[in-house]
Amino acid sequence: MHDDASGRVFDWLDTAAERRRLTGLARRLRPRAATSPALDLAGNDYLGLCRHPEVIAAAAAAARTWGAGATGSRLVTGSTALHAELEAELAAFCGFEAALVLASGYAANLAALTALAGRGTLIVSDAGNHASLIDGCRLSRAEVAVVPHAQPEAFAKALDGHVHGHPGGDARRALAVTDSVFSDDGDAAPLSRLAAVCRSAGAALVVDDAHGLGVLGEGGRGAVAAAGLAGAPDVVATATLSKALGSQGGVVCGPRRVIDHLVNAARTLIFDTGLAPPAAGAALGALRLLRREPERAQRVRSVAATLHRRLAAAGLRAARPDAAVVSVRAPSPEAAVAWAAACGEAGVAVGCFRPPSVPDGISRLRLTARADLTPADLDRAVATVIATAPPAASGPTGVPADPA
Known part of the structure; x- marks a missing residue:
């Protein structure tokens, strides 16, 4: 038998969970299927070797x-x-x-x-x-x-x-x-x-x-x-x-x-x-x-540079990548979550980074380039990120807005 006190020792967890929910910082696991029609720009399979x-x-x-x-x-x-x-x-x-x-x-x-x-x-x-x-x-x-x-x-x-x-x-x-x-x-x-x-x-x-x-x-x-x-x-x-x-x-x-x-x-x-x-x-x-195929390294860097160039040209605040990660700033944590969800619903999986996970406090989408992305994949990814961007993600004249 357990007394009433023993049933309350983890009540503080409910308070913590509610605080996360109210601040939009609640996380949950989302098991993925073995195969998916979605284009993956969220994982870290930079060279496309996971399923080789x-x-x-x-x-x-x-x-x-x-x-x-x-x-x-x-x-x-x-x-x-x-x-x-x-x-x-x-x-x-x-x-x-x-x-x-x-x-x-x-x-x-x-x-x-x-x-x-x-x-x-x-x-x-x-x-x-x-x-x-x-x-x-x-x-x-x-x-x-x-x-x-x-x-x-x-x-x-x-x-x-x-x-x-x-x-x-x-x-x-x-x-x-x-x-x-x-x-x-x-x-x-x-x-x-x-x-x-x-x-x-x-x-x-x-x-x-x-x-x-x-x-x-x-x-x-x-x-x-x-x-x-x-x-x-x-x-x-x-x-x-x-x-x-x-x-x-x-x-x-x-x-x-x-x-x-x-x-x-x-x-x-x-x-x-x-x-x-x-x-x-x-x-x-x-x-x-x-x-045997060292060109894969150059290819992933080229894909990252292309993603950055095309997103920046559309007025989004995309950081110039030094490797395979392309970061695109969002105006708020809530906007980042909604933007990532909209990309996912359109068939493109992207990462979503927001406080407290980011040391600079800036919310962003995180896109990872892959060496095996085709030109058609790049077209699809760029078009999706641009089409789903929140209005405040860029300025009225194509100049990216400062994050909130």
Whole structure:
């Protein structure tokens, strides 16, 4: 039997849910069917590899060979020859000494930050960083300085005096942390300038290349490689295998001694079940396909540029993309939700970002380019976004209006 008090312990959840409903911020899961006539500009399948026959075949072969699951932590039974093969090829492709594969991109970021920082360490974090980086900073127990978005001089100011002001011990450690491409507006971090700032201060640079791998750099080797930082002794790159590679999982790339340390210190590696073999097989199949077809990276960048050019020409406030993400600002959170819904009803799925998920507080549609979009697909997507745009999305003379 339960008394009346026990039935009220979660009453606060009803209040929180009502508050979300009234502010238009309630979320719900929307299961999708296996197939749909809708044009997908909401997912992150940048290279169109998620359903590629070769990638699916690689996943199936891995399942037949290794089974459906990893069966345990990587340090127990969850590390297979397939994982080692994937790590070796990812490290070589991205230009680093070594790589470590984890169950998700989120877990990879937590692993890197919690294992490389700690009490007495300073982490300087870009204000636009992804939630997984933010959580990694919090869990590291380090001192965290959040600096204005994409401003190397702000990183320099935060780092100044910390490293050289503490002779010896853990207090000398410092990390600068940034996304390579920010998922809200699709803009790229100034990685070369950030690396110079870090070297001047004696700090390490940790870059989440989730939106750069497969899209930027020669043949899609990523933003870190494009900036000439791949393999640097003071740079660590993380990435997800669920975007351009169309699979699941995450990876940390860096100097061999960094990876060895993560194996011994990263809790999301030590205490989590290893990446499922079918996902590892799919990621490896996608990586090999990309190496044979490097033009896919250039194609997705071209598609993103076309989306931006045509939407901006129509008077919409579309941000110029540095990779595959095209952001289109909406006048309010409510307008963004209605706009995304109207696009969906017209057969084009788009993302909808609004507070509190966006650090700048600006609501927007988020369109993701794909290398496999045809000219007809682009025509359809552009026409739909323009036709469903709220009146306040652009000014009366075609000049985009400021967001509310």
